[in-house]
Amino acid sequence: MFKKLLQLSIILALIVVVLGAYTRLADAGLGCPDWPTCYGQLGVPDGKDGTRIEGYDRPLEVAKGWKEMVHRYAASTLGLVILIIFFLTLKGKPKRYQSMTLPGFSAFFVMLQGAFGMWTVTLLVHPGIVTTHLIGGFVTTALLIWMLLNQGRPPAIYRHVLKRHKSLLMVVLALLSLQIILGGWTSTNYAALSCGEEFPTCLGAWWPAMDFSNAFTWGQLGVDYEYGVLDNPARAAIQMLHRIGALVVTLSIAMLVYLFKEYAHLKINLILISALLTLQITLGIVNVLYSLPMLVAVLHNAVALLLLLSVIGLVHKILQKPA
Secondary structure, three states: OHHHHHHHHHHHHHHHHHHHHHHHHHHHHHHHHOOOOOOOOOOOOEEEEEEOOOOOOOOOOHHHHHHHHHHHHHHHHHHHHHHHHHHHOOOOOOOOOOOHHHHHHHHHHHHHHHHHHHHHHHHHOOOHHHHHHHHHHHHHHHHHHHHHHHHOOOOOOOOOOOOOHHHHHHHHHHHHHHHHHHHHHHHHHHOOOOOOOOOOOOOOOOOOOOOOOOOOOOOOOOOOOOOOOOOOHHHHHHHHHHHHHHHHHHHHHHHHHHHHHOOOHHHHHHHHHHHHHHHHHHHHHHHOOOOOHHHHHHHHHHEEEEHHHHHHEEEEEEEHOOO
């Protein structure tokens, strides 16, 4: 029961992250101007686009409202499942030992995620809040994956991994995490197309005019950030740093794969990481060249999460002791 609930929670977490990306990319984050209701209702009110509802300044947009509400329904379901997992752990239900730390922190964290979901709306899709909410979704999924891996059988085949190789793996995890944060910042500041439909150049140059001083400012609260407020030089700086980050992550993972090739028991993990990295790079380039196609943009978010989870899976496999 415990393991099945963990599997269900991971599926739900993946769905929530994908729905969150779709909601953000469809500019539907403010499809419901209040939280947790939508114009004071549990569902999107009946009416036509542009309808003015008493007490709300933002006119009704039915499609955007439903995108936001479906995301909320899925997130609420995930939160409920995580709370059940916490109580099952409390009662000692896991087949294999599981300390209360991860389930307890996961239960706290998913409630914190709900608060950030509320602030995303009430603070008018502030880039810092939205990026934090996005990263929170990734962290929640990672916590659930780690708990599920804890319930697996210890490896029958085990080979000690050199300390310097373990250190490199942790560096890769840190760089990948930073790159995902940069990706979130790029998306929430509407900077994905700030270089035009060009790759690897940007605005006709290898190093265009960019404004780094304003690219990473927190910004004022209470300002409507829908569609972004930064000038294009600041957005171009964000986009270029994200590209540089992608190059750094690619080189670090290539080094990891090369040095880890001697560990035969890790071969499947390395193949998975390599395949996901290749797919992620391809999706990123297609996003730029074809003006952010919705399906490709959503997949870019999803594959980023899968790549992170594959690296976390490798970390867990190395740290797990043999039976």
